[in-house]
Structure formats: C-alpha cells, structure tokens
Amino acid sequence: MNADFDIELKLLLEAVYLKYQHDFRHYALASLRRRMQQAMVRFECRTLSQLQDKVLHDPAVFPQMLRFFTVQVSEMFRDPAYFKALREHVVPVLRTYPSLKIWVAGCSNGEEVWSLAILLQEEELLERSIIYATDINPEALRTAEAGIYELDRIAQFSQNYRQAGGTASLSDYYSAAYNSAIFNQQLKRQIVFADHSLATDSVFSEVHLVSCRNVLIYFDRALQDRAIGLFHDALVHRGFLGIGPKESLRFSAHAHRFSEIPARQRIYQRI
Ligand SMILES: C[S@@+](CC[C@H](N)C(=O)[O-])C[C@H]1O[C@@H](n2cnc3c(N)ncnc32)[C@H](O)[C@@H]1O
Numbered sequence: 001m002n003a004d005f006d007i008e009l010k011l012l013l014e015a016v017y018l019k020y021q022h023d024f025r026h027y028a029l030a031s032l033r034r035r036m037q038q039a040m041v042r043f044e045c046r047t048l049s050q051l052q053d054k055v056l057h058d059p060a061v062f063p064q065m066l067r068f069f070t071v072q073v074s075e076m077f078r079d080p081a082y083f084k085a086l087r088e089h090v091v092p093v094l095r096t097y098p099s100l101k102i103w104v105a106g107c108s109n110g111e112e113v114w115s116l117a118i119l120l121q122e123e124e125l126l127e128r129s130i131i132y133a134t135d136i137n138p139e140a141l142r143t144a145e146a147g148i149y150e151l152d153r154i155a156q157f158s159q160n161y162r163q164a165g166g167t168a169s170l171s172d173y174y175s176a177a178y179n180s181a182i183f184n185q186q187l188k189r190q191i192v193f194a195d196h197s198l199a200t201d202s203v204f205s206e207v208h209l210v211s212c213r214n215v216l217i218y219f220d221r222a223l224q225d226r227a228i229g230l231f232h233d234a235l236v237h238r239g240f241l242g243i244g245p246k247e248s249l250r251f252s253a254h255a256h257r258f259s260e261i262p263a264r265q266r267i268y269q270r271i
Helices: 003-020 029-042 048-057 061-069 080-094 111-122 138-146 151-163 185-190 221-234
Strands: 100-105 129-135 148-150 174-177 180-183 191-195 207-212 235-243 258-260 267-270
Touching: 003 029, 003 048, 003 061, 029 048, 029 061, 048 061, 061 138, 080 111, 080 151, 080 207, 080 235, 080 267, 100 111, 100 221, 111 129, 111 151, 111 185, 129 138, 129 185, 138 191, 148 151, 151 180, 180 185, 185 191, 207 221, 221 235
Parallel strands: 100 129, 100 207, 129 191, 207 235
Antiparallel strands: 148 180, 174 180, 235 267, 258 267
C-alpha cells in the first residue's frame, strides 16, 4: 500500500466525520484499506480523493458507503458454544433478577439478537427482558427489525441452534414463504432497535448483559477501550459482557475491571 493512499484515507475519514458525524478514524487500518479499495471499484474511482469528492457532493453515495465502512457478516447462533455458555453459566444468574436489560451492540442484520430472543424465550426470561439492539448502519437495523432471512441460510442456522443447546426446533420460530424465513414477530415484542455508535455515543441504560461480538475486531486499541469503557459503565455490578472469539479484553485499559468466566467463551463479568 503506498503512502499516498494512507494520506487520502485519513482525509476521507476526516471528511466523513465532518460531514456525516460518522467516526471511522479509529478503525483498524488493514481491513479499512481493503474495504476502501473495494469501494473504489464499486464507485469507479481511480483514487480515494475521487471517492471523497463523490462522498461529499453526491448525497446518494454516503449511505452506500456505509456498506464498505462496516462489515455485516453474521449468523444465527454464530459460534454455538458461546450461546451454550450463556445458557449454562449466565442464564442462571440472570434468572435471579426480576427484570432484565440486555444490550446487543453492533447487532448488524439481527441474527444475534433474534438468537438471544429465542434463547430467552426457551428459558422463560423473554417476558421480563428488554433487549436493546443497536448499530450504526440504518439499513442493517431495518433488516434486523424485519427478522426475515433467506431460506438457504436456515440449514446453517438450525445446525448452530442445535449445537447451542436449543430445546425445540428452529422451525418452531419461523414460517417459510417463497425464499424467505420470517421469524415469529412475537419474539421481537421486547426488542428495541436503535441507532447507536460505540465511537461517538454514550451509555443510555443500565444493563445486565452486553453482547458485542465481532465488532471490536474492526476498531483500533483506543476505540476498543472507549467501547469497553461504555460497556463497563452500562453494566450492573457483576453484569456480563460477551465478545467475539477473536477478541479479548487482555490488552484493554479496562481489563482489571472484568474477570473471565470459566466457560472459555470470551464471556466476562464486571468486578
Ligand atoms: C460483523 S458485524 C457483527 C454482527 C454480530 N454481532 C455477530 O457477531 O454476528 C459488525 C457490526 O458492527 C457494526 N458497527 C461498526 N461500527 C460500529 C460502531 N461504531 N458502533 C456500533 N456498531 C458498529 C457494523 O455496522 C456491523 O453491523
């Protein structure tokens, strides 16, 4: 990667922040570079400066650019062992609270939040829960709220669900129509979908569990610390934080404020 590209990237991120208040200035550089190269192909730009010109002057471009600034890969019951560990180690503690608040930060198209809603329903905890599902990508939030996924993804989702300790059949929770699986809309009665950025917004509620998986991996150390600090401030005493398998609190400035639970699934408890 040449030095000019990095100069132009810095300028582009600054321009996006000044114009749209979306702050990508502390995202991990290597993956940001790759995704900006893809964006240059998509928008037929020879340089990032040309792309910056479009981002600033063509109102249709920035909403589409969000697809390149963010990564939307997800699955229901992704990493089944994580959901199994939630069931076995976290649910028994959650059960002791008369009401629950849960925050799924970086919920993308909703696969993770619908999985949690199903898990809580099976544990008879959904009724007493409010789940905040947040992301910075409005298009992803709309998909998340709809709870409709392509039918050809369901085999993988079902396999994950079984491995995650599901007590029924995933097909109990959706109806198939054409090429889509439409999840039971009753499951979202306790979910609030909202725009929230871990880069620029602050804590909005006290919660018992934060699930923020495969999001920190796209941030640099400073932004990871900001986000983990928000989670710490949002969590009740002894509240839980679940992160992705490639993420860790080990090098965070907040590491000493959490202990990892024995399940070895990157689930931490606020000290
Ligand atoms: C790879 S997806 C993770 C989806 C899901 N949590 C999972 O593990 O399958 C990453 C998500 O983080 C969101 N994201 C990126 N930057 C963010 C920020 N500053 N604040 C909140 N969400 C952010 C992206 O829009 C994307 O939906």
